[in-house]
Amino acid sequence: MANCAQCSNEAVVGERCLPHHIEGCPTDDVGRPVLAELDLSGRRLDDVQLDNLVITGDLNCAGTTFRGPLRVRDVDVGGFVDFNHAQMQAYVSIQGLTAGGPFRMRDAVLERDVYLSRVACTGVATLARSTLAGSVEIDGWRAHSLDLRRTTFQHRALLQLGDVTRVYLLRAGFQRGVRLTFAGPTRFDLQEVDLGGPSAITAAAPTVEAWRMQDRPILGRTLGTDLSQVRLSYVDLSECSFAGAHHLDKLTVEDWHGWRTSPRGLWVTHRVTLADEHRVRGHARWALPGPAGREAPSLDSVQADYHALRSMMQDRKDQRAASDFYYGEMEMRRIGLRRSVRSGLQARNWRAAFSAMGEWLLLCLYWLLSGYGQRAWRAFTTLAVVVAVAAGALDRWGFQTPTAYDDALRYALRAASTLLRGSDVALTPTGDWIELVLRLVAPLLLALGLLAIRERVRR
Template sequence: MSTAEPPLWPHCAHGADPAADPVGCRGIHVPGHTVCLAHLSVDDRDSYLAALTPGAGIDHRGTHFTESLLNALLNALHDPETGHPRLGHTKFELATFEGDALFESVIFEDCALFESVIFAGDHALFGQATFKSSANFASATFKGQAGFDQATFEVGSAGFGSATFEAATFESRAEFGLTTFEGIALFDSATFEGGAGFLMAIFKDTARFISATFQGDALFTDATFKGNTWFNSATFQGDAWFESTTFVAAEQLGPLACTGRVVLSGAAFGGPVTLSFAARRLECRRTRWSSTAEIRLRYATVDFAHAVFEYPLTIAAEPDPFVLANGRHLAEEPFPILAVPRDPRVRMASLRGVDAAHLVLSDLDLSGCLFAGTVHLDQLRLEGACTFDTAPPAVWWRWPPVRFTERRVLAEEHHWRASQPGAVQGWNVAVLGAGRAGPLQLAPVYRALRKAFEDGKHEPGAADFYYGEMEMRRHADDIPRSELGLLTAYWALSGYGLRASRALAWLGAAMLLTIVLLMAFGLAKDTPKQTAIGTVPTGGGKVTFEIDKDDPQNSTGNRFTGKRFERALNVTLNSVVFRSSGQDLTTAGTYIEMTSRLTEPVLLGLAVLAIRNRVKR
């Protein structure tokens, strides 16, 4: 109401000035008088207060209360039976309370109207107050601490009642701990400039915080929401604590924006729910879902360790700003964590202790995610562009140079490799919570993720995790020496059948070595001539000849000629495909060809296998 507009009730007009304040005091007339309670004479005030009885209705709209005047009014309504003030229909709209406003343990038997009230003192305390019908604090301003601890907002006898704090402003801390809201609780567009505490509060009906602003931490720890819960377009500039909170029938929570943490650790959801958060971090440690759920996020890092869910649950990154019911986007600009450069990626920090049988991850950054200890990880579904960390780049400045195979790598392997003596720079040791997970623990994790990728028809991803599994087996402490030798050879020759370039390199080296050996020792100097040896009888008769062929002889001259290279290459190429070249070879050349026909086709097969694993779907 503008200062130039008179109120709708007959008002006191004390101190009116046609130039400065034509309205004057806006306090409503005390019955039988033409001034408000604040400007009533002492005798008339005493007479009015003496006439009040517990449970009487009062109307002091627009009245300016000092602390002593309010205490006198409440003392006049004191009920000897309950030991507390008891008020009927109460009207304080547009009133101002200077000093502390102490309504503790007051019983409001009918509607309590505090609309547009200004609590200008250090404290406005309604602790253990009881509102048996509607309580309206819409557009009220609390300049000091607002305390509603253990207050009760009941439903009226007609079956309705609400606690309304729409557009209220709490300039200091607001406490609603242990408060019970029997009816609808409305905090739409309320502003909490200090902290807000709803510890162990109970909302038995709808709880609405639409477009509410929390400029400090908001504590809903151990609260219970039994009806629909609305935080649409709410903004938290501190942390939003919903630790151990129970949501019995909430269908959605958000979209909301939080520059700090949204803490849902230990919370419980009783029905299907959709959570929509644009936040810096989401903590869901030991959170329990009893029905299907979908969590859509922007910017957040998610800690999902030991969460419990029995039905399908999806965690997905939202690429675009959330759309509200009115078609507008959720505002993100006022928050420094969401400032340019914008990076709406969602990062998963931990899935330890989770049963992933019903878990779906979509478009998440899993580069820092801890997987060790996850149950049924092979049944995890990865959809969209889920990314993992990779091996560090090649290091050429040290001796010997080190080059790691490019592949998807788990955060725990980064931590383990970085913690080893003589670790190569590039492995990340600063993986929070990685602990002492080593090859023995990580090999089953890689195996399970490989199966999850295979079930999703993502063979290249499955190949990377197979490589990781074999690496962990090769570095495990309990591996037998014979198996270690086989795995090392398998790794060196073809990258566990996954690196075609490595197998082809070895194939090329083997062929080159074969060619050199054949040119040096394997090719015969000339094609051996057949010779016939026999005897001719003197008296005539049958002639017998023995046909033989000389052994091929190695060349004694220049062995490394173009002609001999061509012949050696022909032998070598035929060996790769299990064919005989038909060339005359020395005894050494025969053994060289036999060795070539055994090793080179194997290397070729490994290269073909590696290419297939990379391109098939």
């Protein structure tokens, strides 16, 4: 290789080394060297430092081997930045790089520590299929999307993203965990992501402090990812599908307000729900906002997700959330039994249909009377209706001598308050049956109401 015409260093651009080439370029109004383009592709370089430059064209370092440190600071590039297939054997520091095109570092190998700060580009910034062996800190990135598919981080990574619309993490590997912070409503999926250490995904501190709920990151799906070491804080889970996730019961969710809720209605209990429940129900009332592109999982899958999340909340002693997830679990079970009954009747499989029908009717009563033991007002309202109806029936058919409704109501209340006390009023045979039913049903409804109160106030 030829040496620089001005020094003994290796010539990189034409007959000059990189520093002398930059030194010989014209400058702009603030004294920054202006290069038409910089092509370092395929070379082997010992020490590269680009500081306070303007490159009107492209910065091409594809296939370059950096044997020494790479330092880039306050560089404006008019076109793309390309580090594809580059091999960086020493420390890499890129601070304040602005590109008019995409930023590409695909299939690169970075053997030492990496610091990438204030990188902004138009279009996609990609580190796909790259291997980063040292510690990684990415701070303040701005791009339309960030592609980290099949990227391997062998050391713990710190990723603090700025204005990024979407992050692709398919089969990314964080072998010692990651702390991923979003400054805006970035959409991302944890699809077959390898999280080998404790990991935290959170909104940026200013978003949390200002309570800007619209700027929380949005998690889409967790298919094939082990969530046992993941902590989600101020992440929007209103569209998230947990189908196919591993160890969902070990997930930690710190923000109660990230979940979706059920639609308001007379027969719909307001509660926290999973987006997948809205998908499997299929009713317009339960439809999710935006385009419907995701396939609904099975009812059994959603029921299992509710069960796992209920276990997670119970471990955290958050009984309110656990109660809502239990309600959702039972709803999925009831809807599944109803569909089993319907399919059995349509297929004329009478044994299967009637076998599921008994359990379905029992669950329907449990839901109607007490909201699966979670809604005290239903049990107490039903108890009041039962006592009022029983008093009217006793007034009309129950007593051997005519009695006013007020007296019948007091008698029904006394009968509803005990199982064993005998009747102190002469009743007709019909009255005996009414009293017997009341003595059996009323304590059951009272117990369901007290159970629901206990579930709500327990901590």
